[in-house]
Structures are given as structure tokens and as C-alpha cells.
Amino acid sequence: MPSVPSITLNNGVTIPQLGFGTFQIPPDETCETTVAALETGYRHIDTAQMYGNEKEVGQAVRESGLDRADVFVTSKLNNGAHAHDEALRAFDRTMEELDLDYLDLFLIHWPLPGGSGDFVETWKALEEIYRSGRVKAIGVSNFQENHLRRLLDDSTVVPAVNQIEVHPYLTQDALRAFGAEHGIATEAWSPIAQGKVLADPTITRIAERVERTPAQVVLRWHIQRGDIVFPKSVTLKRIQDNFALFDFELTEGDVGEISALNRDERTGPDPDTFNG
Structure with missing residues (x-):
């Protein structure tokens, strides 16, 4: 079984660069599918309160x-729990659902810039949880540079990661560079743009040359750029294919060609305007 490289976060915690995502996996399928991923070799599982399947993820970890x-x-953290005390209670519920002794990483899911809460106050709640030792690292998701600057100016703990939409049509180079400059690792959600990039002629041409699927080529592009990625599938063959990324490499030219496909095209909401 190939070894998945790890990324060392800014507090010394290590995270496998390839993980398994559980977004939109129904709860009644989550345990079986996650166990299959763990049996394949994945050692990093990504869930969220919003997904409604934390209980089944925890069950899968125990059953593995x-x-x-x-x-x-x-x-x-769910979008309705940004108030300080509600964030603390929401974390307690997550731990009850997962039924694990600790959590490795807990994120603010969306900044909600026009919402009733203030993500800086939300972050202070996460800092308290972090200091308690119940979570190994804390971070954010869908934060833009202006959101990150506010956190860096007004809080103590630098986010370990920023989980953002990244794929060949939305390369996010400036935001990724800002994160790297401040020790914030980038996690890429929607890594194949919900399949939209898989028929791109550049990607299919490279896939034919290296004798891999377009999805494997795009995921390998992420890996070589340093992104942390966690593709989701409920199909065993795709779960296995998505893991088979470490016995081939793209050339520097391949990586550059794929990066040049950027068109700043999102598949999800704009974090500057989305308020959940």
C-alpha cells in the first residue's frame, strides 16, 4: 500500500495530505462507505455538523x-452556532455524535460576513476548545484574505488550515499564497469541480499520456501543488482510484498547463456574500 505524504501544520500536528470526504453521503451509507475508505488506506476523514453524518463517521472509525x-x-461548526456559547455547545454535540475521545481538527465552516454573529468571537470560542486539549488543531473554511487578516489581527491562535474551494478552474493562487505566508495550510474542497473539469481537453490529454483517469490527474495536480485534498465517493472503485495517486507524477509542465486553466469559476457560494 503506498504511503500518503503528511503535511505538518503550524502547531506541529501532522495531517495526511489525502483524505476521504463525506459531504452529501447520506447517514445510512456513511459508516459502510467510510469503513471501505479506511480499508483502502485512507487515514484522514472529513465531516461537518452540516453534513448530518458525524455519528456514522465516528462509528466507522471505531469499527475499522x-x-x-x-x-x-x-x-x-454549523452556520447557526456562531455565537460564543452556542459554538461551545455545538462542539460538545459534535463530540457526543462522533463518540471519540478527541477531535483532530475543528473548523469554522463559513465566515458569514453579513450574519448576526462575528466570526472573530466564534474563533475565540474555538481557541478555548483548543486550549482544553479536546481538539488537536483549529482552523477555518471558506475564509477570504480579508477574513483571515481580521483573525490574525484580533486573535491569538493562527488557523492551522483554511479549507476552500480549489480546482483547475478556480486555482486560488493568491489566497493559497497568503495562507502559506502566514503558516496556514490550504485544504481543497470540490477538487474536481463536481466533475466539470474532467472533460477539459488539457486534462484528458495529460490523462491519456500518463495512463490515468482525468480525476486521478487532477487530484495528483493538487497533491503536487501542496493542497490537502479529500475526494468523496460512495463507489468502492472510485474510492480506490482516488487513493491511487502516489505511483505516478505529473511533469512541471503538466502542472503549469492545468494551473493555466483557471477562470475563477466557482461551483459553490461566494464567501464574501454567502450568509448561510
Whole structure:
């Protein structure tokens, strides 16, 4: 089984660069599918309160037979829980649902810039949770540079990661560079743009040359750029294919060609205007 590289976060915690995403996996399918991913070799599982399947993710981790320390588990704060005390209570509910002794990474899911709460106050609640030792690292999701600057100016703990939409049609180079400058790792959601990039002629041409699927080529592009990525599938063959990224490499030219496909095209909401 190939070894998945790890990224060392800004507090020394290590995270497998390839994980398994559970977005839009129904709860009644989540445990079986996540166990299959763990059996394939994944050691990083990404869930969220919003997904409604934390309980089943925790069940899968326990049923896998793996040591708890060998599986990196992420969850995210729901949009309705940004008030300080509600964020604390929401984290308690996450831990009850997962039924794990600790969480590896907990994120603010969206900044909600026009919402009733203030994400800086939300972040202060996450800092309290972090200091308690119940979570190994904290971070954010869907934060733009202006949101990150506010956190850096008004809080103590630098986010370990920023989980944002990234794919060949939305390369996010400036935001990724800002994160790197401040020690914030980039996690890429929607890594294949919900399949939109898979028929792109540049990607299919490279895939034919390296004898891989277009999805494998795009995921490998992420890996070589340093993104942390967690593709989702409920199909065992695709779960296995998405893991088979470490016995081939793209050339520097390939990476550049794929990056040049950027058109700043989102598949999800704009974090500057989305208020959940």
C-alpha cells in the first residue's frame, strides 16, 4: 500500500495530505462507505455538523479496528452556532455524535460576513476548545484574505488550515499564497469541480499520456501543488482510484498547463456574500 505524504501544520500536528470526504453521503451509507475508505488506506476523514453524518463517521472509525491515533478526523461548526456559547455547545454535540475521545481538527465552516454573529468571537470560542486539549488543531473554511487578516489581527491562535474551494478552474493562487505566508495550510474542497473539469481537453490529454483517469490527474495536480485534498465517493472503485495517486507524477509542465486553466469559476457560494 503506498504511503500518503503528511503535511505538518503550524502547531506541529501532522495531517495526511489525502483524505476521504463525506459531504452529501447520506447517514445510512456513511459508516459502510467510510469503513471501505479506511480499508483502502485512507487515514484522514472529513465531516461537518452540516453534513448530518458525524455519528456514522465516528462509528466507522471505531469499527475499522484502527488505533484512534492513526485516523485524522475533521469536523466543522454549523452556520447557526456562531455565537460564543452556542459554538461551545455545538462542539460538545459534535463530540457526543462522533463518540471519540478527541477531535483532530475543528473548523469554522463559513465566515458569514453579513450574519448576526462575528466570526472573530466564534474563533475565540474555538481557541478555548483548543486550549482544553479536546481538539488537536483549529482552523477555518471558506475564509477570504480579508477574513483571515481580521483573525490574525484580533486573535491569538493562527488557523492551522483554511479549507476552500480549489480546482483547475478556480486555482486560488493568491489566497493559497497568503495562507502559506502566514503558516496556514490550504485544504481543497470540490477538487474536481463536481466533475466539470474532467472533460477539459488539457486534462484528458495529460490523462491519456500518463495512463490515468482525468480525476486521478487532477487530484495528483493538487497533491503536487501542496493542497490537502479529500475526494468523496460512495463507489468502492472510485474510492480506490482516488487513493491511487502516489505511483505516478505529473511533469512541471503538466502542472503549469492545468494551473493555466483557471477562470475563477466557482461551483459553490461566494464567501464574501454567502450568509448561510
